[in-house]
Amino acid sequence: MRSLNLLSIAVTLRSTTVRAAPSAYLGTRGMGKKSNTTNQVNPRVDKLQQVLNSDSSGGWDRCWEEGLTPWDLGKPTPILLHLHKTGALRKGRALVPGCGSLSSTSPNAKYFTFLKADFFSWSPTELFDLIFDYTFFCAIEPEMRSEWAHQIQKFLKPEGELITLMFPISHHVGGPPFKVSIADYEEVLHPMGFKAISIVDNQLAVGPRRGREKLGRWKRSLSQSLL
Numbered sequence: 576m577r578s579l580n581l582l583s584i585a586v587t588l589r590s591t592t593v594r595a596a597p598s599a600y601l602g603t604r605g606m607g608k609k610s611n612t613t614n615q616v617n618p619r620v621d622k623l624q625q626v627l628n629s630d631s632s633g634g635w636d637r638c639w640e641e642g643l644t645p646w647d648l649g650k651p652t653p654i655l656l657h658l659h660k661t662g663a664l665r666k667g668r669a670l671v672p673g674c675g676s677l678s679s680t681s682p683n684a685k686y687f688t689f690l691k692a693d694f695f696s697w698s699p700t701e702l703f704d705l706i707f708d709y710t711f712f713c714a715i716e717p718e719m720r721s722e723w724a725h726q727i728q729k730f731l732k733p734e735g736e737l738i739t740l741m742f743p744i745s746h747h748v749g750g751p752p753f754k755v756s757i758a759d760y761e762e763v764l765h766p767m768g769f770k771a772i773s774i775v776d777n778q779l780a781v782g783p784r785r786g787r788e789k790l791g792r793w794k795r796s797l798s799q800s801l802l
Contacts, residue, residue: 619645653779654790665736667704673711695722702732709740713752724763737793744787768796
């Protein structure tokens with residue numbers, strides 16, 4: 576089930592690999608209120624919103640079963656591919672919460688484990704070197720963001736890194752995807768001991784998302800591990 580709490584979790588077992596998350600068009604993987612934006616002109620996005628708002632408990636399952644996944648480009652996220660090719664990704668165990676689909680044809684598919692679990696109650700047996708949040712933060716209800724940050728802190732090694740694709744940076748009402756800002760991330764991550772190493776515009780964002788997406792890289796205090 577791909578509703579708000581029951582989320583696929585992809586874990587790389589060896590080195591970080593480029594197929595850690597498929598590209599997302601909208602990144603809407605949680606349940607929420609209908610967006611009032613007027614810039615979502617894709618008819619499949621309109622259909623997606625109709626399904627979600629007509630079935631609050633099983634809407635996301637229906638979308639996946641019917642192939643109604645306009646956020647999924649079916650290939651690696653361009654910025655993640657770039658970070659991999661330039662050696663800018665931390666090696667080790669990586670967590671991708673709310674990963675959605677991951678092509679079994681990937682040459683690196685053997686390195687992945689899929690877990691179907693409630694992100695907000697799941698407890699890993701080992702901590703992670705890297706957590707890549709791509710359009711997961713914007714998919715959950717905004718009031719759950721503090722708990723999201725608590726779980727991120729709980730899962731990450733003291734010397735680990737959090738990468739966030741901040742989208743959509745806009746002023747629209749409703750969701751998913753719910754609007755985000757740098758301040759929204761800082762508000763919940765700073766109390767958990769995270770500080771931004773860098774926050775920059777994502778120059779490799781896919782067309783419909785250009786100008787509304789930033790790449791954030793975060794490190795945490797060595798005293799913040801809860802495991």
